[in-house]
Amino acid sequence: MDFLNFLMALSPIVVVLVGILGFKKSAKTVSPIALAWTLILAFTYFNLDGLTFAENIKVLDPLVWKGIKEGLKIVLMVFGAFTILNLLRETGAIEDVKATIAQISDDRRVQVVIIGMMLPIFLEGAAGAGAPAAIAAPFLVALGFNPTTSIAIALLGDATPASFGGAGLTTINGGAALVDAGLATVAQNAAMAGRFHMFGVLVIPFIMVGMAFGKKGYKGILPYLTFAGVSTCLTMFVLSNFVGAEVTSMGTGLISILLSVAYVKLVGVKTPDEFRNESANHQRKYSSFKAMSPYVYMLVLLPLIRYGFPAVVENGFAIMCTFGYIFWVDLVILVCGILGALTLGVDFKTYKAVCKRTASGVLPVLITMGSLLIVAYIMQSSSTGMMNLLASDIAAVVGRFYPAAAVLIGSSGAFITGTGLGSNIMFAQMHIDAAASLGMNPITIFAGQNAGASLGNLICPNNTVAACATVDQVGNESDVMKKTFKAFAIILVLYMVLAMLYTRVLFPNFGM
Structure with a gap:
């Protein structure tokens, strides 16, 4: 390993990280600096093929335009989600949203778990593509929670289901290298990923309540949190x-919500007045x-469009994804905002004013998103x-602790790309080769990567910026990332321990 490289x-x-967390600068300020530095490296230190300046331009130009185009798609989703929140504020319906949720449970801690964890799990399966945080964060703000805390909770809620993604794509496509090599089946990849995340969702309700209310938040709620986690x-x-x-x-999101509602209604929760929502x-x-x-x-x-469209119209869903998978989610959120405005009786002039106000708030996000994606x-x-160098260097150092390193490599891939699928595709073959050379189970190692x-x-700057924009918190990324x-550190250690146990002790011959 060359440490300088x-x-x-x-x-x-x-x-x-230093710009956002160390100097507490906004991502909008830091991201163009990071982009400029990365471009310098690409033209000089990491010009692996010795390309001329003009040749390098030809290689990098498509990546720049790809970053801008993908950034636009994310901004479109942010615009749709933020428009809905502003629409609820403009009409006063936001107070009735609080009242409706309070009818399920007036305990704000229960609301955090249902809206912050279970709803994002459902939304990840229904759509993925960043929709869970973009929808859950404004929802929590609408319920009266602190915006930065709402963002952090919504991101945490999506930390486990992203391994499956919309219709299981992250595991199915991301693990294709193992399936094609005859080392695993889709069912085996899914099963082992579930054996990681089942422990993630077990502890997340406790982390969420601590994140939102501190230690005092656990008073009288431990039985419910235990039930929700288990x-x-x-x-x-x-x-x-x-x-x-x-x-x-x-399925996990929907069933968990129903079970939680049943628990609250049948068993009940002891709610101190300070945690009671009087809405x-x-x-x-x-x-x-x-x-x-x-x-x-x-x-x-x-879910209707994601699962029903192909059955209704041949290749209908594929047509909607012509401009990329995320685009159909953007369209659905925008349509839902329009339908919501009609249902609330909002006239065109008011809706137009809300959209205009929202656009002025989210368009600057394109600079940030585009820069980070590039x-x-x-x-x-x-x-x-660069990414392969980081992963291969980590792998070369760890030896028999490779299963734990696979978890870290998977996290670093998603941290940079903002997508679990991209991380899985990027590193699956490397994990196959490492498992073969170390005599370890490739299924459990890939599951660690996937988890x-x-x-x-959870900590990806792209996702943080997008979620911040949905609740008008651009510039407060450092507070969210802290x-x-x-939460990331707690669950990362848990998953690294599980990776070692699964690979070397509990399931060394799983699927073999």
């Missing part, structure tokens, strides 16, 4: 191991359906080899 490859990440854990285990990757996330007694302006209509439409249309594409490009990649979404890094 490793350090130089790592330096764009260091620039981002029920979600068992549901994810059963679906991932005995049903399939396609329905694991959506249930609020004088309503709108009915529950009207107030919640944008979110109700999303909960119906996202950095990611350059780092993972074969022309620079780590899902977890990496919260998410603590």
